[in-house]
Amino acid sequence: MMDWLKQRLPTRESLEQNRFLRPFAHHLASPLVWRFNRRGVSRGLALGLFAAFAIPIAQTPFAAAFALGLRANLPVAALSTLVTNPVTFPVVYLLAYQAGSRLLDFRAEADRMLQARDNAVDQLVTRFIETVGTTYLGLMIFAVIAALVGYLAAQAFWRLRVSRRWRRRLARRRREAMAATPS
Numbered sequence: 001m002m003d004w005l006k007q008r009l010p011t012r013e014s015l016e017q018n019r020f021l022r023p024f025a026h027h028l029a030s031p032l033v034w035r036f037n038r039r040g041v042s043r044g045l046a047l048g049l050f051a052a053f054a055i056p057i058a059q060t061p062f063a064a065a066f067a068l069g070l071r072a073n074l075p076v077a078a079l080s081t082l083v084t085n086p087v088t089f090p091v092v093y094l095l096a097y098q099a100g101s102r103l104l105d106f107r108a109e110a111d112r113m114l115q116a117r118d119n120a121v122d123q124l125v126t127r128f129i130e131t132v133g134t135t136y137l138g139l140m141i142f143a144v145i146a147a148l149v150g151y152l153a154a155q156a157f158w159r160l161r162v163s164r165r166w167r168r169r170l171a172r173r174r175r176e177a178m179a180a181t182p183s
Contacts (some may be wrong), residue, residue, distance in 0.1 A: 033067055033074040038158040043072030046151035048080025049165030053092070053143035059084065080150065099130065104137050 032040065051063035059081040067077035084092055114132055 009022040009139070022147045032071040035078075036073060036163075038155065040071070041071055041158065042074050042151050043067070044074065044076030045080050045154045046147040047072050048077040048145040049083060049150040050143045051077075052081040053096075053139050053146055056139075083146070092142070093135060093139075096133040098138065099141055100134035100138030103166035104134055105127070122183055 047066040063077040067074045
């Protein structure tokens with residue numbers, strides 16, 4: 001998976017030569033944001049997932065900026081924002097609204113405000129604020145939970161992968177040692 005990803009990512013040099021990215025070239029030149037290590041990948045995944053849910057538009061540039069600032073893996077941060085894409089965002093936003101409305105009861109306050117207002121525009125604005133506030137609360141809950149789960153999952157996956165490699169290496173050395181000893 002990592003090899004496939006590394007082959008398809010733009011190189012650091014190509015990004016440094018891009019005229020739009022030239023002002024950020026000194027940050028992009030840092031090897032810390034391009035290395036695939038346990039800490040960088042975990043941070044990148046957490047930042048990307050947080051940006052995917054917490055920021056409604058332009059998630060990838062924000063995730064990249066967060067990754068540069070926090071020395072997280074830039075490609076992983078950018079790619080993990082694709083969790084919320086045009087296919088998934090209606091479902092995500094509906095679930096976020098439902099989660100937010102369970103935690104925050106805007107309905108009673110909105111109904112009280114609507115009864116006090118006679119103007120249809122005021123009622124529409126009140127409903128809009130209720131919907132947006134509730135949905136954004138749900139999105140923030142999703143963002144925090146997704147970032148935490150993503151970080152912990154990446155850490156666990158990395159440790160599992162490293163321990164598996166160590167066991168294989170140890171088993172191979174034992175086989176080689178047994179084959180090398182005369183019987």
